[in-house]
Amino acid sequence: xxxSKVLDQIDRDIPAATDRLLELLRIESISTDxxxxxxxxxxxxxxxxxxxxxxxxxxxxxxxxxxxxxxxFGQNNTGPHVLFYGHYDVQPVDPLDxxxxxxxxxxxxxxxxxxxxRGRGASDDKGQLMTFLEAxxxxxxxxxxxxxxxxxxFEGEEESGSPSLVPFIKExxxxxxxxxxxxxxxxxxxxxxxxxVTMLRGLLGEEIVITGPDKDLHSGMYGGPxxxxxxxLARIIADLHDDTGRIxxxxxxxxxxxxxxxxxxxxxxxxxxGRELLDEVGLSAxxxxxxxxxxxxxxxxxxxxxxxxxxxYTGDGFKTVLPSQARAKISFRLVGTQDPFKIREAFxxxxxxxxxxxxxxxxxDHGASPASQMQIDHPAFEQARAALSDEWPEPAAFVGCGGSxxxxxxxxxxxxxxxxxxxxxxxxxxxSPNEKYDLxxxxxxxxxxxxxxxxxxx
Amino acid sequence: xxxSKVLDQIDRDIPAATDRLLELLRIESISTDxxxxxxxxxxxxxxxxxxxxxxxxxxxxxxxxxxxxxxxFGQNNTGPHVLFYGHYDVQPVDPLDxxxxxxxxxxxxxxxxxxxxRGRGASDDKGQLMTFLEAxxxxxxxxxxxxxxxxxxFEGEEESGSPSLVPFIKExxxxxxxxxxxxxxxxxxxxxxxxxVTMLRGLLGEEIVITGPDKDLHSGMYGGPxxxxxxxLARIIADLHDDTGRIxxxxxxxxxxxxxxxxxxxxxxxxxxGRELLDEVGLSAxxxxxxxxxxxxxxxxxxxxxxxxxxxYTGDGFKTVLPSQARAKISFRLVGTQDPFKIREAFxxxxxxxxxxxxxxxxxDHGASPASQMQIDHPAFEQARAALSDEWPEPAAFVGCGGSxxxxxxxxxxxxxxxxxxxxxxxxxxxSPNEKYDLxxxxxxxxxxxxxxxxxxx
Numbered sequence: 071x072x073x074s075k076v077l078d079q080i081d082r083d084i085p086a087a088t089d090r091l092l093e094l095l096r097i098e099s100i101s102t103d104x105x106x107x108x109x110x111x112x113x114x115x116x117x118x119x120x121x122x123x124x125x126x127x128x129x130x131x132x133x134x135x136x137x138x139x140x141x142x143f144g145q146n147n148t149g150p151h152v153l154f155y156g157h158y159d160v161q162p163v164d165p166l167d168x169x170x171x172x173x174x175x176x177x178x179x180x181x182x183x184x185x186x187x188r189g190r191g192a193s194d195d196k197g198q199l200m201t202f203l204e205a206x207x208x209x210x211x212x213x214x215x216x217x218x219x220x221x222x223x224f225e226g227e228e229e230s231g232s233p234s235l236v237p238f239i240k241e242x243x244x245x246x247x248x249x250x251x252x253x254x255x256x257x258x259x260x261x262x263x264x265x266x267v268t269m270l271r272g273l274l275g276e277e278i279v280i281t282g283p284d285k286d287l288h289s290g291m292y293g294g295p296x297x298x299x300x301x302x303l304a305r306i307i308a309d310l311h312d313d314t315g316r317i318x319x320x321x322x323x324x325x326x327x328x329x330x331x332x333x334x335x336x337x338x339x340x341x342x343x344g345r346e347l348l349d350e351v352g353l354s355a356x357x358x359x360x361x362x363x364x365x366x367x368x369x370x371x372x373x374x375x376x377x378x379x380x381x382x383y384t385g386d387g388f389k390t391v392l393p394s395q396a397r398a399k400i401s402f403r404l405v406g407t408q409d410p411f412k413i414r415e416a417f418x419x420x421x422x423x424x425x426x427x428x429x430x431x432x433x434x435d436h437g438a439s440p441a442s443q444m445q446i447d448h449p450a451f452e453q454a455r456a457a458l459s460d461e462w463p464e465p466a467a468f469v470g471c472g473g474s475x476x477x478x479x480x481x482x483x484x485x486x487x488x489x490x491x492x493x494x495x496x497x498x499x500x501x502s503p504n505e506k507y508d509l510x511x512x513x514x515x516x517x518x519x520x521x522x523x524x525x526x527x528x
Numbered sequence: 529x530x531x532s533k534v535l536d537q538i539d540r541d542i543p544a545a546t547d548r549l550l551e552l553l554r555i556e557s558i559s560t561d562x563x564x565x566x567x568x569x570x571x572x573x574x575x576x577x578x579x580x581x582x583x584x585x586x587x588x589x590x591x592x593x594x595x596x597x598x599x600x601f602g603q604n605n606t607g608p609h610v611l612f613y614g615h616y617d618v619q620p621v622d623p624l625d626x627x628x629x630x631x632x633x634x635x636x637x638x639x640x641x642x643x644x645x646r647g648r649g650a651s652d653d654k655g656q657l658m659t660f661l662e663a664x665x666x667x668x669x670x671x672x673x674x675x676x677x678x679x680x681x682f683e684g685e686e687e688s689g690s691p692s693l694v695p696f697i698k699e700x701x702x703x704x705x706x707x708x709x710x711x712x713x714x715x716x717x718x719x720x721x722x723x724x725v726t727m728l729r730g731l732l733g734e735e736i737v738i739t740g741p742d743k744d745l746h747s748g749m750y751g752g753p754x755x756x757x758x759x760x761l762a763r764i765i766a767d768l769h770d771d772t773g774r775i776x777x778x779x780x781x782x783x784x785x786x787x788x789x790x791x792x793x794x795x796x797x798x799x800x801x802g803r804e805l806l807d808e809v810g811l812s813a814x815x816x817x818x819x820x821x822x823x824x825x826x827x828x829x830x831x832x833x834x835x836x837x838x839x840x841y842t843g844d845g846f847k848t849v850l851p852s853q854a855r856a857k858i859s860f861r862l863v864g865t866q867d868p869f870k871i872r873e874a875f876x877x878x879x880x881x882x883x884x885x886x887x888x889x890x891x892x893d894h895g896a897s898p899a900s901q902m903q904i905d906h907p908a909f910e911q912a913r914a915a916l917s918d919e920w921p922e923p924a925a926f927v928g929c930g931g932s933x934x935x936x937x938x939x940x941x942x943x944x945x946x947x948x949x950x951x952x953x954x955x956x957x958x959x960s961p962n963e964k965y966d967l968x969x970x971x972x973x974x975x976x977x978x979x980x981x982x983x984x985x986x
Contacts, residue, residue: 271748275846284810289833290729290931293861294825295806297815300834300856301769307762348753352742355885357755367752375747376758377849382836383857388733388894390859391835398758399841401848403751427813436846473748 072212073524079208080516087204087516088178088187088509090120094158094196095176095189101136101159102230110136110226113158117224124206125215126222131242133234136226140245142219149218149527150450153248153487155477156199156255157228160191161501168503178509185509193498197507198254199224201494201515208520217527221248228255232476239484250450250488251481252522257495258511259469260342264458264518266451267491268444269370269470270478272404274413275377275436278303278421279397282429286382287392296392297428300381303396306424310374310400315359317374317402319416325407329370333468337365341464344368350497369470373403399436403472410438442479445488450526454490457521461514494518530670531982537666538974545662545974546636546645546967548578552616552654553634553647559594559617560688568594568684571616575682582664583673584680589700591692594684598703600677607676607985608908611706611945613935614657614713615686618649619959626961636967643967651956655965656712657682659952659973666978675985679706686713690934697942708908708946709939710980715953716969717927718800722916722976724909725949726902727828727928728936730862732871733835733894736761736879737855740887744840745850754850755886758839761854764882768832768858773817775832775860777874783865787828791926795823799922802826808955827928831861857894861930868896900937903946908984912948915979919972952976 080087099113100106114130114137121128121141128141136159163173171177176189187197206216223246225235239246259265282299283292312318329337344364348354358367367373381396383389402417404410418433425431444451446468458466471491478489494515499505538545557571558564572588572595579586579599586599594617621631629635634647645655664674681704683693697704717723740757741750770776787795802822806812816825825831839854841847860875862868876891883889902909904926916924929949936947952973957963 273748273848275848277846282811287809288931289831289835289859290731290861290929291826292805292809293831293833293859293930294816294829295802295814295822296809296811297813298833300837301765304762304765304834304837307759308766311759344753347750351745351750351754353740353754353886355755356753357884357886358752364753368749371752373747373751375751375756375848375850376762376840377747377847378840378842378851379758379762379837379854380839380842382834384836384838384855388735388857388859389835390731390733390833392833393836396837397842399846401747401751401846403748426815428811428815471748472751473746 139224141222151219151248186506193507194500205519256493263464264466270442272441274402274410277434289390289392299396368472453525597682599680609677609706644964651965652958663977714951721922722924728900730899732860732868735892747848747850757854785864826930911983
């Protein structure tokens with residue numbers, strides 16, 4: 071019954087745990103703005119001190135950017151060695167006037183949906199990473215030690231593209247390698263279903279610039295005989311999908327797996343069909359591939375999106391210009407074993423083949439990363455699923471994630487370490503004004519980690 | 529043989545005529561910039577004085593913007609009453625650093641292609657309007673009077689959309705009405721073929737804004753189920769033309785006349801096929817409707833062009849945004865009796881019908897003017913064609929004009945007066961740095977008007 075003692079300790083300690091989080095939230099660790107470099111450093115120091123309080127050998131490690139915090143506990147212990155990842159940097163706070171309270175003066179607020187911790191970073195990722203540290207703290211208070219072997223890595227550049235992360239992992243691979251990584255930067259599914267992300271979509275980014283005439287023309291003098299690159303680009307974009315919503319790039323679906331029946335059944339049984347995702351943004355109908363469920367579209371199917379388009383005169387009023395150039399930023403979300411490099415070549419070939427006479431195209435590469443598929447046969451996955459199901463009203467689910475979380479790919483590729491992505495965010499307005507973290511999520515998140523650590527160390 | 533005396537007088541007087549034009553070019557009459565209002569006024573004064581020197585009853589007439597110059601000569605004379613139109617305002621001169629000489633310090637320069645008058649307005653439209661005044665001056669020096677009845681109207685807002693023109697013409701319709709209007713603001717066809725514009729394309733301008741989700745989304749979280757308005761817009765634009773280059777808006781071709789065989793034969797016989805228009809801008813192949821000649825495409829066929837498109841993230845680098853909105857400025861050039869208002873409704877209906885679920889569209893009206901077709905059975909047209917053919921190396925042609933020259937429509941609609949558009953611009957970089965007017969065009973332009981006035985007053 072030692073787990074129940076740990077859970078009781080967590081319940082008793084929630085007010086103090088909340089105060090500790092508020093203290094961390096007051097540090098203005100915005101990583102994208104050099105003016106806040108000192109505050110990023112202060113957040114790293116705060117975490118080093120907190121880890122040391124837990125008995126962890128922790129230190130701040132310099133990088134060309136903001137420092138890493140690395141810590142190790144129980145290196146000679148038996149049991150699985152886990153590497154816990156979080157980030158202490160936060161998003162900028164603009165537009166400041168849309169905040170109902172100063173973003174770095176956090177507080178617990180009563181709302182119609184219960185108590186929330188309000189402030190920049192309350193959810194992403196300070197609140198989430200503290201769930202794990204508070205679980206460790208309660209464990210230590212009950213047991214006098216932490217469970218098993220735990221290493222920690224906290225970065226300070228996640229919100230600015232993690233430029234120092236890959237070099238740091240490479241240089242310190244032997245030190246960081248573990249049996250499994252735990253990443254706390256994701257959310258619940260709906261309101262009450264805890265989720266373990268087992269699939270992350272990859273991303274291929276391309277920019278194309280189509281040039282027709284060598285200068286902008288007058289559409290009266292030239293309209294008719296002169297090719298209009300906006301029309302060419304529009305045709306290329308329109309032809310990237312067929313009438314059923316499938317992407318037309320040759321070979322695009324090579325390596326796209328059909329959802330296993332077991333996973334489909336699990337998703338169909340969820341207390342969540344993703345409709346609220348659309349409701350929140352004023353949409354009603356899933357617009358992706360015909361015959362796919364909404365959850366499939368976003369968790370397990372590849373996509374092609376236009377992220378930006380520009381050509382000709384776009385200011386106020388009207389200019390009868392026939393533009394010389396048109397450009398678009400286009401990205402593909404990838405799943406399974408789709409090969410981003412093969413898809414890039416096939417996409418470029420399709421664009422080139424669609425060019426009429428007198429048009430040329432330039433391509434720019436904006437990144438190519440394959441999808442990640444976690445190895446869910448690792449016993450930690452079933453242990454965590456059971457542990458989470460014990461804590462929350464709904465049973466835990468293995469889900470996909472539409473976005474790209476590069477850290478899981480780095481751990482796999484650079485360390486050979488499989489990741490479990492578990493987090494407790496609801497609709498927390500991360501990256502936006504009035505970011506919050508439900509006090510319930512913070513509390514149950516801490517309890518969840520205690521259960522998971524307990525299950526992994528039986 | 530009085531015409532030959534006038535022509536001789538023109539030849540003798542060219543140095544002085546050039547000096548007069550240079551004087552007018554030194555006046556910095558940029559109409560779009562309020563800082564130059566005084567200079568616009570000075571240009572109007574200069575023209576009033578010059579008309580008075582010619583014996584014309586001329587005055588500066590106030591408008592809410594820059595003044596009109598109006599003059600009348602020989603109101604009790606017999607012969608056709610002509611109304612001559614030009615504009616004394618000029619385009620802004622930015623970017624100034626691309627000029628090889630100060631734009632308002634004009635001079636005659638020797639170039640590989642002969643002498644040119646270089647400076648802002650040298651061609652558009654000060655140089656062109658002075659061809660007519662210099663023809664009148666030579667006529668007066670030989671005959672002591674001007675031929676027939678001539679009225680003059682010079683506006684100072686042509687380069688800023690002529691806001692005062694329609695009200696002024698309406699208020700002074702009785703005073704301005706004439707047998708035919710002469711408008712000198714167009715060009716030669718190719719290098720040596722004088723042209724009388726008999727068809728002007730109309731213009732319909734539309735802006736559409738398509739909204740999908742009510743905010744910009746993350747393309748990882750939403751890519752798949754969320755409708756992307758850029759893709760919707762691209763499809764709408766792509767579907768505006770069929771595979772043969774015809775426009776698909778229902779009823780669009782109602783009122784588009786086939787070219788009369790006589791006109792087609794004339795165009796086919798021209799020493800000009802329009803290829804140099806494409807060569808100049810790096811194009812090689814006419815991209816308009818299949819089965820139409822290049823000159824047909826630009827002079828007598830309607831078009832649909834995208835003048836601008838914008839949606840999502842278009843700055844440096846890449847953002848995986850799924851945009852809330854996409855917008856385009858789209859214009860139609862109209863010919864014959866195409867009805868811009870019917871076409872607007874049909875276009876809007878086509879766009880609305882193409883909207884998938886969850887998308888809405890807003891339209892903005894950016895003007896609608898039908899095409900103009902001159903009544904070429906007026907005897908002045910054949911008289912002018914013969915006169916121009918006598919002056920230039922190639923016979924004169926009746927041509928179309930791809931652009932919209934609203935003044936001809938205003939004279940037709942508000943005064944019931946037919947226009948002859950005759951001008952002598954070559955590739956004069958009007959609206960651009962280093963604008964010029966070939967001294968040969970200035971000289972032969974003056975001689976052309978003397979011949980035309982002579983022919984009209986036989």
